[in-house]
Amino acid sequence: MNTSIVIADDHPLMLRGLTDFLTSKGYNIIGSAQDGNAAYNLIVKLKPDIAVLDIRMPHRTGLEIAEACKKNHLNTKVILITFDKEEELYDKAKEFNVFGYILKEFAIEEIETCIEHVINGTPYFSEEIASYLNASNLAQRPEVINSLTKSELKIVKLISESKTSHDIAEDLSISVRTVDKHRSNIVAKLGLDNKPTSLSIWANLNKNHL
Structure with missing residues:
Protein backbone atom coordinates (compact mmCIF):
# COMPACT_ATOMS: atom_id res chain seq x y z
CA MET A 1 0.00 0.00 0.00
CA ASN A 2 1.35 3.44 -0.89
CA THR A 3 -0.58 5.38 1.74
CA SER A 4 1.97 6.80 4.19
CA ILE A 5 1.15 6.86 7.91
CA VAL A 6 2.67 8.44 11.03
CA ILE A 7 1.64 7.07 14.44
CA ALA A 8 1.95 8.86 17.79
CA ASP A 9 1.08 7.65 21.28
CA ASP A 10 2.78 8.33 24.62
CA HIS A 11 2.13 4.75 25.75
CA PRO A 12 4.96 2.60 24.29
CA LEU A 13 2.90 -0.62 24.26
CA MET A 14 0.03 1.02 22.40
CA LEU A 15 2.45 2.64 19.97
CA ARG A 16 4.22 -0.63 19.27
CA GLY A 17 0.97 -2.57 19.05
CA LEU A 18 -0.54 -0.25 16.45
CA THR A 19 2.70 -0.01 14.49
CA ASP A 20 3.21 -3.77 14.40
CA PHE A 21 -0.43 -4.45 13.54
CA LEU A 22 -0.60 -1.95 10.67
CA THR A 23 2.82 -3.00 9.36
CA SER A 24 1.64 -6.63 9.33
CA LYS A 25 -1.35 -5.52 7.26
CA GLY A 26 0.92 -3.95 4.66
CA TYR A 27 0.52 -0.27 5.57
CA ASN A 28 3.46 2.09 5.00
CA ILE A 29 4.42 3.37 8.47
CA ILE A 30 6.99 6.11 7.85
CA GLY A 31 7.41 7.44 11.37
CA SER A 32 6.31 7.24 15.01
CA ALA A 33 6.49 9.50 18.06
CA GLN A 34 5.71 9.46 21.79
CA ASP A 35 4.78 13.12 22.30
CA GLY A 36 2.80 15.79 20.50
CA ASN A 37 5.65 18.05 19.46
CA ALA A 38 7.59 15.17 17.92
CA ALA A 39 4.44 13.97 16.16
CA TYR A 40 3.69 17.39 14.67
CA ASN A 41 7.32 17.81 13.54
CA LEU A 42 7.10 14.43 11.77
CA ILE A 43 3.91 15.50 10.02
CA VAL A 44 5.51 18.76 8.84
CA LYS A 45 8.70 17.01 7.73
CA LEU A 46 7.34 13.78 6.20
CA LYS A 47 3.92 14.99 5.03
CA PRO A 48 2.21 11.63 5.58
CA ASP A 49 -1.19 10.93 4.06
CA ILE A 50 -2.55 9.95 7.48
CA ALA A 51 -1.54 10.65 11.09
CA VAL A 52 -2.88 8.30 13.78
CA LEU A 53 -2.66 10.25 17.04
CA ASP A 54 -3.42 9.66 20.70
CA ILE A 55 -5.72 12.51 21.73
CA ARG A 56 -3.82 13.08 25.02
CA MET A 57 -0.03 13.37 24.72
CA LYS A 70 -5.93 22.82 9.64
CA LYS A 71 -4.46 26.27 10.39
CA ASN A 72 -1.32 25.61 8.35
CA HIS A 73 -3.19 23.94 5.47
CA LEU A 74 -1.42 20.59 5.85
CA ASN A 75 -3.01 17.84 3.81
CA THR A 76 -2.40 15.06 6.34
CA LYS A 77 -5.68 13.49 7.45
CA VAL A 78 -5.84 13.04 11.22
CA ILE A 79 -7.24 10.01 13.03
CA LEU A 80 -7.62 10.41 16.80
CA ILE A 81 -7.54 7.52 19.26
CA THR A 82 -8.98 8.21 22.69
CA PHE A 83 -10.49 6.89 25.91
CA ASP A 84 -12.62 10.06 26.08
CA LYS A 85 -16.27 10.24 25.12
CA GLU A 86 -16.89 13.90 26.01
CA GLU A 87 -19.12 15.67 23.52
CA GLU A 88 -16.90 18.78 23.59
CA LEU A 89 -13.87 16.81 22.35
CA TYR A 90 -15.98 15.11 19.67
CA ASP A 91 -17.25 18.49 18.47
CA LYS A 92 -13.74 19.97 18.39
CA ALA A 93 -12.53 16.96 16.39
CA LYS A 94 -15.13 17.70 13.73
CA GLU A 95 -14.31 21.43 13.86
CA PHE A 96 -10.64 20.69 13.17
CA ASN A 97 -11.45 18.43 10.20
CA VAL A 98 -10.44 15.23 11.97
CA PHE A 99 -11.18 12.32 9.63
CA GLY A 100 -11.27 9.50 12.18
CA TYR A 101 -12.19 9.25 15.86
CA ILE A 102 -12.08 5.86 17.57
CA LEU A 103 -11.99 4.55 21.13
CA LYS A 104 -8.72 3.10 22.39
CA GLU A 105 -10.32 -0.07 23.68
CA PHE A 106 -11.46 -0.85 20.13
CA ALA A 107 -8.42 0.59 18.34
CA ILE A 108 -7.01 -2.66 16.98
CA GLU A 109 -10.47 -3.83 15.88
CA GLU A 110 -11.41 -0.56 14.19
CA ILE A 111 -8.19 1.07 13.01
CA GLU A 112 -7.98 -0.76 9.68
CA THR A 113 -11.62 -0.01 8.83
CA CYS A 114 -11.05 3.60 9.86
CA ILE A 115 -7.96 3.96 7.68
CA GLU A 116 -9.72 2.44 4.67
CA HIS A 117 -12.56 4.94 5.08
CA VAL A 118 -10.10 7.82 5.34
CA ILE A 119 -8.14 6.64 2.28
CA ASN A 120 -11.42 6.77 0.35
CA GLY A 121 -12.11 10.29 1.62
CA THR A 122 -14.85 9.25 4.03
CA PRO A 123 -14.66 10.30 7.71
CA TYR A 124 -14.99 7.46 10.22
CA PHE A 125 -16.26 7.97 13.76
CA SER A 126 -16.56 4.99 16.05
CA GLU A 127 -20.11 3.72 16.44
CA GLU A 128 -19.48 3.34 20.17
CA ILE A 129 -18.78 7.08 20.47
CA ALA A 130 -21.79 8.05 18.40
CA SER A 131 -24.04 5.74 20.43
CA TYR A 132 -22.67 7.05 23.72
CA LEU A 133 -23.18 10.69 22.74
CA ASN A 134 -26.66 10.01 21.42
CA ALA A 135 -27.61 8.30 24.69
CA SER A 136 -25.78 10.84 26.85
CA ASN A 137 -27.70 13.73 25.30
CA LEU A 138 -30.91 12.19 26.64
CA ALA A 139 -29.54 11.11 30.02
CA GLN A 140 -30.64 14.10 32.05
CA ARG A 141 -34.17 14.47 30.72
CA PRO A 142 -36.66 13.15 33.35
CA GLU A 143 -39.59 13.57 30.94
CA VAL A 144 -37.99 10.89 28.76
CA ILE A 145 -38.02 8.38 31.62
CA ASN A 146 -41.59 9.40 32.52
CA SER A 147 -42.70 8.51 29.00
CA LEU A 148 -41.98 4.82 29.64
CA THR A 149 -44.65 2.43 30.88
CA LYS A 150 -44.15 0.34 34.02
CA SER A 151 -43.36 -2.71 31.89
CA GLU A 152 -40.84 -0.76 29.83
CA LEU A 153 -39.20 0.62 33.01
CA LYS A 154 -38.81 -2.92 34.34
CA GLU A 170 -37.09 -15.55 32.02
CA ASP A 171 -37.21 -12.97 34.82
CA LEU A 172 -40.53 -11.53 33.65
CA SER A 173 -42.04 -14.81 32.39
CA ILE A 174 -42.61 -13.44 28.89
CA SER A 175 -41.30 -14.43 25.46
CA VAL A 176 -38.04 -13.15 24.01
CA ARG A 177 -40.07 -11.79 21.11
CA THR A 178 -42.12 -9.69 23.54
CA VAL A 179 -38.95 -8.40 25.16
CA ASP A 180 -37.52 -7.42 21.79
CA LYS A 181 -40.78 -5.65 20.87
CA HIS A 182 -40.59 -3.70 24.14
CA ARG A 183 -36.96 -2.84 23.44
CA SER A 184 -37.89 -1.53 20.00
CA ASN A 185 -40.68 0.62 21.47
CA ILE A 186 -38.34 1.96 24.18
CA VAL A 187 -35.69 2.92 21.63
CA ALA A 188 -38.33 4.79 19.61
CA LYS A 189 -39.66 6.62 22.68
CA LEU A 190 -36.18 7.63 23.82
CA GLY A 191 -35.17 8.82 20.37
CA LEU A 192 -32.12 6.57 20.32
CA ASP A 193 -30.52 5.14 17.20
CA ASN A 194 -30.90 1.47 16.39
CA LYS A 195 -27.34 0.42 17.17
CA PRO A 196 -27.30 -2.55 19.60
CA THR A 197 -25.31 -0.65 22.24
CA SER A 198 -27.43 2.52 22.42
CA LEU A 199 -30.13 1.29 24.79
CA SER A 200 -27.59 -0.42 27.07
CA ILE A 201 -25.55 2.79 27.30
CA TRP A 202 -28.67 4.86 28.01
CA ALA A 203 -29.85 2.42 30.68
CA ASN A 204 -26.46 2.52 32.42
CA LEU A 205 -26.37 6.33 32.31
CA ASN A 206 -29.81 6.47 33.93
CA LYS A 207 -29.71 3.46 36.26
CA ASN A 208 -29.89 5.63 39.39
CA HIS A 209 -33.16 7.16 38.18
CA LEU A 210 -34.97 3.97 37.21
Missing part, protein backbone atom coordinates in the same frame (compact mmCIF):
# COMPACT_ATOMS: atom_id res chain seq x y z
CA PRO A 58 2.65 15.48 26.44
CA HIS A 59 3.53 18.88 24.94
CA ARG A 60 0.77 18.88 22.38
CA THR A 61 -2.50 16.93 22.22
CA GLY A 62 -3.87 15.16 19.20
CA LEU A 63 -6.57 17.84 18.95
CA GLU A 64 -3.96 20.61 19.03
CA ILE A 65 -2.06 18.86 16.25
CA ALA A 66 -5.27 18.58 14.22
CA GLU A 67 -5.93 22.29 14.80
CA ALA A 68 -2.38 23.18 13.69
CA CYS A 69 -2.72 21.02 10.57
CA ILE A 155 -37.08 -3.95 31.12
CA VAL A 156 -34.80 -0.91 31.07
CA LYS A 157 -33.83 -1.57 34.71
CA LEU A 158 -32.90 -5.16 33.84
CA ILE A 159 -30.94 -3.94 30.80
CA SER A 160 -29.00 -1.60 33.13
CA GLU A 161 -28.04 -4.76 35.07
CA SER A 162 -26.52 -6.17 31.85
CA LYS A 163 -29.30 -8.71 31.36
CA THR A 164 -29.85 -10.11 27.87
CA SER A 165 -33.25 -10.42 26.20
CA HIS A 166 -33.30 -14.10 27.15
CA ASP A 167 -32.52 -13.26 30.80
CA ILE A 168 -35.25 -10.62 30.86
CA ALA A 169 -37.77 -13.00 29.29
Whole structure:
Protein backbone atom coordinates (compact mmCIF):
# COMPACT_ATOMS: atom_id res chain seq x y z
CA MET A 1 0.00 0.00 0.00
CA ASN A 2 1.35 3.44 -0.89
CA THR A 3 -0.58 5.38 1.74
CA SER A 4 1.97 6.80 4.19
CA ILE A 5 1.15 6.86 7.91
CA VAL A 6 2.67 8.44 11.03
CA ILE A 7 1.64 7.07 14.44
CA ALA A 8 1.95 8.86 17.79
CA ASP A 9 1.08 7.65 21.28
CA ASP A 10 2.78 8.33 24.62
CA HIS A 11 2.13 4.75 25.75
CA PRO A 12 4.96 2.60 24.29
CA LEU A 13 2.90 -0.62 24.26
CA MET A 14 0.03 1.02 22.40
CA LEU A 15 2.45 2.64 19.97
CA ARG A 16 4.22 -0.63 19.27
CA GLY A 17 0.97 -2.57 19.05
CA LEU A 18 -0.54 -0.25 16.45
CA THR A 19 2.70 -0.01 14.49
CA ASP A 20 3.21 -3.77 14.40
CA PHE A 21 -0.43 -4.45 13.54
CA LEU A 22 -0.60 -1.95 10.67
CA THR A 23 2.82 -3.00 9.36
CA SER A 24 1.64 -6.63 9.33
CA LYS A 25 -1.35 -5.52 7.26
CA GLY A 26 0.92 -3.95 4.66
CA TYR A 27 0.52 -0.27 5.57
CA ASN A 28 3.46 2.09 5.00
CA ILE A 29 4.42 3.37 8.47
CA ILE A 30 6.99 6.11 7.85
CA GLY A 31 7.41 7.44 11.37
CA SER A 32 6.31 7.24 15.01
CA ALA A 33 6.49 9.50 18.06
CA GLN A 34 5.71 9.46 21.79
CA ASP A 35 4.78 13.12 22.30
CA GLY A 36 2.80 15.79 20.50
CA ASN A 37 5.65 18.05 19.46
CA ALA A 38 7.59 15.17 17.92
CA ALA A 39 4.44 13.97 16.16
CA TYR A 40 3.69 17.39 14.67
CA ASN A 41 7.32 17.81 13.54
CA LEU A 42 7.10 14.43 11.77
CA ILE A 43 3.91 15.50 10.02
CA VAL A 44 5.51 18.76 8.84
CA LYS A 45 8.70 17.01 7.73
CA LEU A 46 7.34 13.78 6.20
CA LYS A 47 3.92 14.99 5.03
CA PRO A 48 2.21 11.63 5.58
CA ASP A 49 -1.19 10.93 4.06
CA ILE A 50 -2.55 9.95 7.48
CA ALA A 51 -1.54 10.65 11.09
CA VAL A 52 -2.88 8.30 13.78
CA LEU A 53 -2.66 10.25 17.04
CA ASP A 54 -3.42 9.66 20.70
CA ILE A 55 -5.72 12.51 21.73
CA ARG A 56 -3.82 13.08 25.02
CA MET A 57 -0.03 13.37 24.72
CA PRO A 58 2.65 15.48 26.44
CA HIS A 59 3.53 18.88 24.94
CA ARG A 60 0.77 18.88 22.38
CA THR A 61 -2.50 16.93 22.22
CA GLY A 62 -3.87 15.16 19.20
CA LEU A 63 -6.57 17.84 18.95
CA GLU A 64 -3.96 20.61 19.03
CA ILE A 65 -2.06 18.86 16.25
CA ALA A 66 -5.27 18.58 14.22
CA GLU A 67 -5.93 22.29 14.80
CA ALA A 68 -2.38 23.18 13.69
CA CYS A 69 -2.72 21.02 10.57
CA LYS A 70 -5.93 22.82 9.64
CA LYS A 71 -4.46 26.27 10.39
CA ASN A 72 -1.32 25.61 8.35
CA HIS A 73 -3.19 23.94 5.47
CA LEU A 74 -1.42 20.59 5.85
CA ASN A 75 -3.01 17.84 3.81
CA THR A 76 -2.40 15.06 6.34
CA LYS A 77 -5.68 13.49 7.45
CA VAL A 78 -5.84 13.04 11.22
CA ILE A 79 -7.24 10.01 13.03
CA LEU A 80 -7.62 10.41 16.80
CA ILE A 81 -7.54 7.52 19.26
CA THR A 82 -8.98 8.21 22.69
CA PHE A 83 -10.49 6.89 25.91
CA ASP A 84 -12.62 10.06 26.08
CA LYS A 85 -16.27 10.24 25.12
CA GLU A 86 -16.89 13.90 26.01
CA GLU A 87 -19.12 15.67 23.52
CA GLU A 88 -16.90 18.78 23.59
CA LEU A 89 -13.87 16.81 22.35
CA TYR A 90 -15.98 15.11 19.67
CA ASP A 91 -17.25 18.49 18.47
CA LYS A 92 -13.74 19.97 18.39
CA ALA A 93 -12.53 16.96 16.39
CA LYS A 94 -15.13 17.70 13.73
CA GLU A 95 -14.31 21.43 13.86
CA PHE A 96 -10.64 20.69 13.17
CA ASN A 97 -11.45 18.43 10.20
CA VAL A 98 -10.44 15.23 11.97
CA PHE A 99 -11.18 12.32 9.63
CA GLY A 100 -11.27 9.50 12.18
CA TYR A 101 -12.19 9.25 15.86
CA ILE A 102 -12.08 5.86 17.57
CA LEU A 103 -11.99 4.55 21.13
CA LYS A 104 -8.72 3.10 22.39
CA GLU A 105 -10.32 -0.07 23.68
CA PHE A 106 -11.46 -0.85 20.13
CA ALA A 107 -8.42 0.59 18.34
CA ILE A 108 -7.01 -2.66 16.98
CA GLU A 109 -10.47 -3.83 15.88
CA GLU A 110 -11.41 -0.56 14.19
CA ILE A 111 -8.19 1.07 13.01
CA GLU A 112 -7.98 -0.76 9.68
CA THR A 113 -11.62 -0.01 8.83
CA CYS A 114 -11.05 3.60 9.86
CA ILE A 115 -7.96 3.96 7.68
CA GLU A 116 -9.72 2.44 4.67
CA HIS A 117 -12.56 4.94 5.08
CA VAL A 118 -10.10 7.82 5.34
CA ILE A 119 -8.14 6.64 2.28
CA ASN A 120 -11.42 6.77 0.35
CA GLY A 121 -12.11 10.29 1.62
CA THR A 122 -14.85 9.25 4.03
CA PRO A 123 -14.66 10.30 7.71
CA TYR A 124 -14.99 7.46 10.22
CA PHE A 125 -16.26 7.97 13.76
CA SER A 126 -16.56 4.99 16.05
CA GLU A 127 -20.11 3.72 16.44
CA GLU A 128 -19.48 3.34 20.17
CA ILE A 129 -18.78 7.08 20.47
CA ALA A 130 -21.79 8.05 18.40
CA SER A 131 -24.04 5.74 20.43
CA TYR A 132 -22.67 7.05 23.72
CA LEU A 133 -23.18 10.69 22.74
CA ASN A 134 -26.66 10.01 21.42
CA ALA A 135 -27.61 8.30 24.69
CA SER A 136 -25.78 10.84 26.85
CA ASN A 137 -27.70 13.73 25.30
CA LEU A 138 -30.91 12.19 26.64
CA ALA A 139 -29.54 11.11 30.02
CA GLN A 140 -30.64 14.10 32.05
CA ARG A 141 -34.17 14.47 30.72
CA PRO A 142 -36.66 13.15 33.35
CA GLU A 143 -39.59 13.57 30.94
CA VAL A 144 -37.99 10.89 28.76
CA ILE A 145 -38.02 8.38 31.62
CA ASN A 146 -41.59 9.40 32.52
CA SER A 147 -42.70 8.51 29.00
CA LEU A 148 -41.98 4.82 29.64
CA THR A 149 -44.65 2.43 30.88
CA LYS A 150 -44.15 0.34 34.02
CA SER A 151 -43.36 -2.71 31.89
CA GLU A 152 -40.84 -0.76 29.83
CA LEU A 153 -39.20 0.62 33.01
CA LYS A 154 -38.81 -2.92 34.34
CA ILE A 155 -37.08 -3.95 31.12
CA VAL A 156 -34.80 -0.91 31.07
CA LYS A 157 -33.83 -1.57 34.71
CA LEU A 158 -32.90 -5.16 33.84
CA ILE A 159 -30.94 -3.94 30.80
CA SER A 160 -29.00 -1.60 33.13
CA GLU A 161 -28.04 -4.76 35.07
CA SER A 162 -26.52 -6.17 31.85
CA LYS A 163 -29.30 -8.71 31.36
CA THR A 164 -29.85 -10.11 27.87
CA SER A 165 -33.25 -10.42 26.20
CA HIS A 166 -33.30 -14.10 27.15
CA ASP A 167 -32.52 -13.26 30.80
CA ILE A 168 -35.25 -10.62 30.86
CA ALA A 169 -37.77 -13.00 29.29
CA GLU A 170 -37.09 -15.55 32.02
CA ASP A 171 -37.21 -12.97 34.82
CA LEU A 172 -40.53 -11.53 33.65
CA SER A 173 -42.04 -14.81 32.39
CA ILE A 174 -42.61 -13.44 28.89
CA SER A 175 -41.30 -14.43 25.46
CA VAL A 176 -38.04 -13.15 24.01
CA ARG A 177 -40.07 -11.79 21.11
CA THR A 178 -42.12 -9.69 23.54
CA VAL A 179 -38.95 -8.40 25.16
CA ASP A 180 -37.52 -7.42 21.79
CA LYS A 181 -40.78 -5.65 20.87
CA HIS A 182 -40.59 -3.70 24.14
CA ARG A 183 -36.96 -2.84 23.44
CA SER A 184 -37.89 -1.53 20.00
CA ASN A 185 -40.68 0.62 21.47
CA ILE A 186 -38.34 1.96 24.18
CA VAL A 187 -35.69 2.92 21.63
CA ALA A 188 -38.33 4.79 19.61
CA LYS A 189 -39.66 6.62 22.68
CA LEU A 190 -36.18 7.63 23.82
CA GLY A 191 -35.17 8.82 20.37
CA LEU A 192 -32.12 6.57 20.32
CA ASP A 193 -30.52 5.14 17.20
CA ASN A 194 -30.90 1.47 16.39
CA LYS A 195 -27.34 0.42 17.17
CA PRO A 196 -27.30 -2.55 19.60
CA THR A 197 -25.31 -0.65 22.24
CA SER A 198 -27.43 2.52 22.42
CA LEU A 199 -30.13 1.29 24.79
CA SER A 200 -27.59 -0.42 27.07
CA ILE A 201 -25.55 2.79 27.30
CA TRP A 202 -28.67 4.86 28.01
CA ALA A 203 -29.85 2.42 30.68
CA ASN A 204 -26.46 2.52 32.42
CA LEU A 205 -26.37 6.33 32.31
CA ASN A 206 -29.81 6.47 33.93
CA LYS A 207 -29.71 3.46 36.26
CA ASN A 208 -29.89 5.63 39.39
CA HIS A 209 -33.16 7.16 38.18
CA LEU A 210 -34.97 3.97 37.21
